[in-house]
């Protein structure tokens with residue numbers, strides 16, 4: 444059927460008019476052909492609450508496929524796949540704590556075994572048999588840390604064979620650099636029921652090379668906090684318009700706190716513009732639908748989102764994420780997630796544990812809320828996204844999903860609402876700002892968030908630049 448014949452049918456005409464009344468400015472010729480030959484597509488468009496300004500064939504194809512919310516770890520088309528995605532969720536039993544810590548110990552100790560200084564590491568039980576001047580190496584999990592008045596640190600370290608106290612001179616590591624529950628290597632001499640450390644070896648990451656190739660750009664944002672009275676709509680509008688003007692930006696990464704949530708902290712309702720989760724999710728969907736079609740969007744949850752409050756967080760439950768269901772090119776993943784985009788691995792993590800890491804490590808305590816890359820660096824060094832168990836909520840699964848066993852090219856976090864761009868051993872460190880204006884609580888803590896500040900990256904070479912979307916006209 445040609446367009447003229449199609450429009451002669453009054454019912455068809457009405458539907459097309461309804462689509463244009465939703466703000467459509469242009470329908471590309473190919474897309475128009477598909478619409479005329481497929482009345483189902485017209486019906487779908489006519490029933491959608493918001494539609495893009497420009498209708499393309501890709502958008503229609505995507506609409507027809509009715510993308511499902513990704514809950515497992517399927518292979519995705521177009522060379523993209525979640526390399527590692529969390530989808531376990533079993534009840535906690537005393538046994539799960541044991542297997543959780545065993546899994547952490549085994550995975551991180553395997554990384555440590557590969558370090559030349561630890562190749563000949565012995566078990567803690569063996570150290571009591573080889574006491575003396577010989578330098579030994581052990582690998583263990585830190586159970587306990589005490590600082591003495593004479594500038595020494597006493598750790599209790601355990602492995603599968605037993606435990607020992609370890610005396611660490613304060614000159615070896617910065618104060619707070621070793622944290623409880625992390626797995627480290629130690630070289631030193633064994634005494635009776637004690638080990639004298641000469642050096643401490645963190646799991647560390649190897650030097651990472653950026654695989655150069657022709658690739659598009661990507662925008663990294665986070666912390667929308669839709670539903671909060673402090674959500675800055677003009678910043679969102681600027682991001683939407685900027686992405687429409689910059690079509691070479693093909694990917695958008697959103698690192699959690701999509702909505703402000705309900706009951707996240709005491710008296711939160713006073714700061715809420717939208718007081719229900721359903722309302723906030725509907726509003727989030729409305730904003731996401733404004734984004735240019737053809738833009739691939741990856742989102743994960745944060746501690747404000749309606750997901751379980753302990754990490755790792757699975758992808759948003761399908762029932763809650765229902766309003767997001769028909770958004771083209773949107774992928775909803777777990778927090779954390781390892782995403783492969785055209786050969787670049789992006790580790791997306793909301794960053795809740797940054798609070799505890801920044802607080803524990805004294806030399807960065809007063810700096811890292813201004814430069815979050817300092818906290819990110821320690822997570823990579825410890826090869827763990829949430830090393831201190833119990834400081835932020837972590838779910839004790841059979842396997843510790845928070846271990847960084849795959850080293851990414853990019854580590855992207857949010858949560859602290861402060862922009863940061865850095866590099867550690869070749870890994871690009873990105874901390875995006877927020878769409879939420881500074882809260883009274885943040886002001887009280889002396890934090891200086893970066894509303895409207897996000898990061899655009901050339902995926903060809905890893906060069907990242909900040910953009911202040913609060914100043915764009």
Ligand SMILES: [Fe+2]
Nearest residue numbers: 666700858860
């Ligand atoms: Fe946030």
Ligand SMILES: [Fe+2]
Nearest residue numbers: 700745746858
């Ligand atoms: Fe957060």
